Amino acid sequence: MTDPGTAFLAATVRTATPLALAALGEVVAERAGVINISIEGVILAGALGATVAARTWGIAGGFAAAILGGVALALVFALFVLWLHADQIITGTAVILFAFGLTGTLYRALFGATGAALSIPTIGPRRIPVLSSIPEIGPAFFDQPVPTYAVYLLTPLLWWWMYRTHSGLALRAVGEAPAAAQAAGVRVRRLRLYAILFGGITGGVAGGTLVLAQVGTFAEGMSAGRGFIAIAIVVLGRWNPAGVAVAALVFGAASALQYLLQALGLALPYQLFLALPYLLTLAALAGVAGRVHAPAALARTDEF
Amino acid sequence: MVDTQRRSYWFAVALIAVLVLAAGALLAATGVDPLRAGQALVSGSLGSWYAIGSGTLVRATPLILTGLSVAVSFRAGVFNIGADGQFLVGAAAATWVALLCRTSASWLVIPAVIAASAIAGAAWAGIAAVLRTRFHVLEVISTLMLNFVASYLISYLVRGPLQEPTHVYPQTSSIADTARLPRFGPTTRLHLGFALAIAACLLVWWTVRFTAAGFRLRLVGANPDAARSAAQIDVDRVTTNAFLLSGAIAGIAGALEVSGVTFALYENISPGYGYTAIAVALLARLDAGAVIATGILFGTLETGASAMQRDAGAPSVIVSIIEAGIILALVAVDRVRFAATLNGASEHRVAAE
Numbered sequence: 001m002t003d004p005g006t007a008f009l010a011a012t013v014r015t016a017t018p019l020a021l022a023a024l025g026e027v028v029a030e031r032a033g034v035i036n037i038s039i040e041g042v043i044l045a046g047a048l049g050a051t052v053a054a055r056t057w058g059i060a061g062g063f064a065a066a067i068l069g070g071v072a073l074a075l076v077f078a079l080f081v082l083w084l085h086a087d088q089i090i091t092g093t094a095v096i097l098f099a100f101g102l103t104g105t106l107y108r109a110l111f112g113a114t115g116a117a118l119s120i121p122t123i124g125p126r127r128i129p130v131l132s133s134i135p136e137i138g139p140a141f142f143d144q145p146v147p148t149y150a151v152y153l154l155t156p157l158l159w160w161w162m163y164r165t166h167s168g169l170a171l172r173a174v175g176e177a178p179a180a181a182q183a184a185g186v187r188v189r190r191l192r193l194y195a196i197l198f199g200g201i202t203g204g205v206a207g208g209t210l211v212l213a214q215v216g217t218f219a220e221g222m223s224a225g226r227g228f229i230a231i232a233i234v235v236l237g238r239w240n241p242a243g244v245a246v247a248a249l250v251f252g253a254a255s256a257l258q259y260l261l262q263a264l265g266l267a268l269p270y271q272l273f274l275a276l277p278y279l280l281t282l283a284a285l286a287g288v289a290g291r292v293h294a295p296a297a298l299a300r301t302d303e304f
Numbered sequence: 305m306v307d308t309q310r311r312s313y314w315f316a317v318a319l320i321a322v323l324v325l326a327a328g329a330l331l332a333a334t335g336v337d338p339l340r341a342g343q344a345l346v347s348g349s350l351g352s353w354y355a356i357g358s359g360t361l362v363r364a365t366p367l368i369l370t371g372l373s374v375a376v377s378f379r380a381g382v383f384n385i386g387a388d389g390q391f392l393v394g395a396a397a398a399t400w401v402a403l404l405c406r407t408s409a410s411w412l413v414i415p416a417v418i419a420a421s422a423i424a425g426a427a428w429a430g431i432a433a434v435l436r437t438r439f440h441v442l443e444v445i446s447t448l449m450l451n452f453v454a455s456y457l458i459s460y461l462v463r464g465p466l467q468e469p470t471h472v473y474p475q476t477s478s479i480a481d482t483a484r485l486p487r488f489g490p491t492t493r494l495h496l497g498f499a500l501a502i503a504a505c506l507l508v509w510w511t512v513r514f515t516a517a518g519f520r521l522r523l524v525g526a527n528p529d530a531a532r533s534a535a536q537i538d539v540d541r542v543t544t545n546a547f548l549l550s551g552a553i554a555g556i557a558g559a560l561e562v563s564g565v566t567f568a569l570y571e572n573i574s575p576g577y578g579y580t581a582i583a584v585a586l587l588a589r590l591d592a593g594a595v596i597a598t599g600i601l602f603g604t605l606e607t608g609a610s611a612m613q614r615d616a617g618a619p620s621v622i623v624s625i626i627e628a629g630i631i632l633a634l635v636a637v638d639r640v641r642f643a644a645t646l647n648g649a650s651e652h653r654v655a656a657e
Contacts, residue, residue, distance in 0.1 A: 101624025109334030
């Protein structure tokens with residue numbers, strides 16, 4: 001029924017959705033000068049939150065809990081980075097470890113070690129009239145679960161906010177020259193807190209999307225490096241929301257490639273395809289990392 | 305000064321106490337008796353000579369070495385969080401060489417196995433080192449990506465070219481006796497690797513502290529700009545060497561695990577040693593000698609956690625929460641800093657201690 005091209009595009013968009021959500025949150029945090037590598041843990045927390053809540057309160061409750069879980073973890077990160085002036089990268093690493101231990105413990109405690117018979121309600125694709133009947137790309141882009149449409153809305157909105165509003169300018173100023181921004185009356189720490197928490201929201205939704213729109217269950221460590229890829233996507237997208245969305249699609253395509261190539265019957269080890277997104281990240285970073293301008297204050301531990 | 309220092313330590317102790325209590329409460333909430341779990345943790349790791357030698361110290365060996373690997377790189381201002389991947393490729397290279405030397409019964413087999421793992425680990429770290437110095441790719445991201453690639457590589461090897469002859473299990477054949485490390489007695493599982501790990505720590509400690517190369521490493525880590533301008537040090541060269549050494553040490557950890565404990569390669573051969581290693585190194589304040597003690601501490605915790613899961617039904621991953629707490633307490637107190645910038649990896653700064 002569906003031709004391989006459409007299936008490939010649809011898989012691309014599906015894989016790209018959680019990556020884009022996580023990366024759009026991360027781009028805001030990084031533009032404020034904070035690199036939050038614990039977004040990996042935020043996704044995990046969101047995924048577990050969604051799993052637990054969706055069984056009782058359905059899809060909406062699942063997403064609400066995903067956001068709550070993501071924000072709670074982002075708050076831990078923010079506490080250490082903004083108030084205790086701890087190193088962002090080490091704090092991020094520790095928060096990932098924390099999230100891994102906490103979600104693993106809670107999951108095993110709540111559902112047992114196997115968790116085989118977890119039935120969680122999932123959302124199916126929602127077809128958008130007219131747009132979905134565009135030949136070739138329509139079914140792939142406009143017959144997806146709701147979180148994908150959230151990305152379509154969030155991307156231009158964030159772009160507009162970041163480059164066309166006063167508070168967006170303040171955010172970028174905080175990431176470039178926090179001392180100057182402070183002097184100009186911007187409340188640096190508060191803005192950074194909001195930026196980190198925004199990353200918690202979108203990262204949580206990314207985790208919720210994994211569970212409620214894709215996998216249908218929780219697995220320990222199911223974020224599987226998506227948070228790290230999201231950070232790479234931010235670099236590739238040159239800290240611009242529009243670029244980030246495009247970079248996420250490229251990664252979705254790299255992951256979806258395995259289905260396409262396996263369908264074509266290529267006799268390559270499947271592990272190569274699984275490793276492809278990570279290899280592509282390395283290659284792409286080597287290509288752009290030296291030539292792009294990161295927010296000047298990124299990862300610096302300032303006393304604000 | 306002394307006052308803030310003391311207050312900081314109290315903060316660290318309080319944070320860890322809170323996390324231990326929280327973990328206990330979490331266990332209680334899930335129907336596990338926290339006291340019984342705690343008892344299982346202690347008796348399973350320290351309760352008998354067998355538990356200490358064959359459990360805790362065996363588990364501590366890879367943690368000491370990967371902790372040393374992390375400490376060396378952090379000291380030079382290189383944020384290598386890829387010790388897990390380097391461990392895996394080291395284990396793979398060790399297994400490969402051990403299987404090649406199946407028929408030769410020479411004392412050279414074990415040195416060859418260890419050398420292969422060191423080269424593989426260094427090469428794996430070398431990819432990230434080149435990406436950092438040539439292409440300004442932040443090593444935090446590159447080493448993490450390489451961890452994932454390494455685990456898929458192992459998955460391929462144990463289901464492909466290195467799979468055992470019957471092609472049933474996703475693992476290699478067992479390595480020959482000549483490639484296995486001697487043990488400290490007939491009744492213990494403690495192998496020579498533990499002594500090698502301690503020797504490696506002491507050697508690195510002495511090198512960092514008393515040699516010119518060690519001085520350059522510390523200088524570059526403390527202030528790369530000053531090292532470059534005032535001391536005329538080739539910063540990229542020092543950081544690259546530290547990166548390679550770090551990878552080699554993590555690779556050797558993989559070899560010792562294969563030759564001393566598992567005798568074969570399989571997918572989940574590392575339960576995240578390279579990540580725990582970060583806590584090991586930070587708690588040791590990046591001191592190569594202190595890594596011995598902190599490695600044994602984390603070996604105790606993890607061995608105890610397994611016993612806790614076995615005997616008290618408490619999930620062993622709960623230990624990750626405690627480990628995270630220790631790292632967080634330390635970063636808040638010690639202000640270990642890696643203000644890396646994505647604009648240029650050569651701008652890395654670290655002010656450890």
